Amino acid sequence: MSRHSLSITSQILAVLPVFDAAARHGSFTRAARELGITQGAVSRRIQNLEEQLGLVLFSRQGKTLALTQDGLLLSQKAKSALKLVEDLEHELKGSVSGQLRIGTLPSLANLWLMQRIKGFTQAYPAISIDLVTIPADFSAGHKDPVNWDPSSVDVALTVGRGSWSALESYRICEEEMVLVCHSSLLGDAQPKSLRDLLVFPRLVHSTRLGSWDYWAEAHKLSSYLPGDTSLSFEHFFMVLEAARQGLGLALLPSVLIENDLEDGTLSEPIPARHMTGNAYYMVASSAAWRRPAVTALREHLAHKP
Amino acid sequence: MSRHSLSITSQILAVLPVFDAAARHGSFTRAARELGITQGAVSRRIQNLEEQLGLVLFSRQGKTLALTQDGLLLSQKAKSALKLVEDLEHELKGSVSGQLRIGTLPSLANLWLMQRIKGFTQAYPAISIDLVTIPADFSAGHKDPVNWDPSSVDVALTVGRGSWSALESYRICEEEMVLVCHSSLLGDAQPKSLRDLLVFPRLVHSTRLGSWDYWAEAHKLSSYLPGDTSLSFEHFFMVLEAARQGLGLALLPSVLIENDLEDGTLSEPIPARHMTGNAYYMVASSAAWRRPAVTALREHLAHKP
DNA sequence: TCATGCTATGAGTTTAACTCATGTCTATGT
């Protein structure tokens, strides 16, 4: 944290959400899950807090975790302090208003942005959103031409290599391609290597035609890759749906299939990922970046992975 | 900090003390001074907060800094949240009680510990303190024999090399010797090198007789060091007082003369510091370390430099 | 117009917080 130290209070403040979660669950493990960190991290944070205060807040006996008297007192007061700050946060965010026209790629909108928009509109109810699609363009040698009209949207969420003339961009994540399929595709087959998988149909994204070649090259399979491709689709969301139906192997950006991988709809028959060198960006004019609603969107998208 | 991110609220919590200081002072610079960090650090923290919320909290025009409407709202609410947590902290610390017998070296007690005890007794009013002196022993080849009775004190603050049999220790800081004197000692002389300083009387600590030899060696002056020493004292606090009176050059641990250096009572005629390899430790039995009052003392001493 | 006193910012460093892997303990079920 710091070379010098602030008052003790400031250190306690930062731990309160962790302590509160632990107190509510009566379990470091479950608290960790809620917070998206590991059990060990919670354990250490609580230890620190206990040492800072010179108190024992939890009694540990094997698997059993319980608040002590002091812990109970703290948890009650902590709750009200947290409530105060949460309300404050909502009130402040509620004061951010405006109209936000977001341009984004169809697949990105559907498979990634939509579920995040929900939380955003809840946090910033006074911001109204207008979502429109913009095209991606990889035909011109990865030069990231803006083939959509920057003045027609306030911000764009798109893929590219990071240079947009006269526009400022914020990188959300790198593009990583993942080889996936539905379990029904393989049937009883037990592929041992990537080469074994080449017998299955491959689903092609028609505006990223080189993807499979690039993939084959990255995994040293170029000479084995059949040239025929019978199934091709204009958008990733179509490729995804085809994969879900078990129509073939798909090569999809990890950022678009997080949900499908998590819930098991799709899986990696043999892990074979590679970076494309592209990245997903939020792009806007400098003027737009100065708008509170725009930085609010950026922060929101940056913090909910 | 984290690979994953907690809820936004937790990030806001940690900034509140910084924001509050900035709001109170109407100045990042003064807030930084209060917090013991740099101006740039405050500037960045406030920027972060503004981006997280999607709001402008301060209006900056050159040297002029003023809260915006949103900033004013936040500052009011932040104050009450901080108050809540501060009161809570006091209440919890107030519940830590007990008797604490601290054994420490006379000079360390007077020149370092005393000013820290004040804040400690305020934070932990229910802990009663009994301060006694213990001897240091460097005669036995730096073997850190415990030549005080560990059972007669709960914790000891002492100097050594870090190994106390059957006791656990916490290192507070390394021992660094600093060459200092009062301005009156030099008169009109303008020493250009350490060698020029050797004409002045040297104040000797009688239980650390080797100090000057060690110092001379560290600065490659051994062959020039006169052997005579007319002024010697049993304790550092005496050496210090002699130096304050302009009686000669003194070689003192930095930790004991922070105040004198800061307020200009003493200064370094020519910077000539060196580490002794000793360190200042808080030492206690494992049983004592488990006492809340003991860890409370450790935390307190660790955080107020 | 220049000096002064503030904030902003780029580059590099430090440190607290985290992950990962493993150890240990308790409760529970066979």
Add this chain to the structure above:
DNA sequence: ACATAGACATGAGTTAAACTCATAGCATGA
């Protein structure tokens, strides 16, 4: 009684946030 599972603790190593330092930029007032 013993094995197993499930929870917290902890050592070692890594990451990323927060900090420092140094400097640029900008208003204000002499």
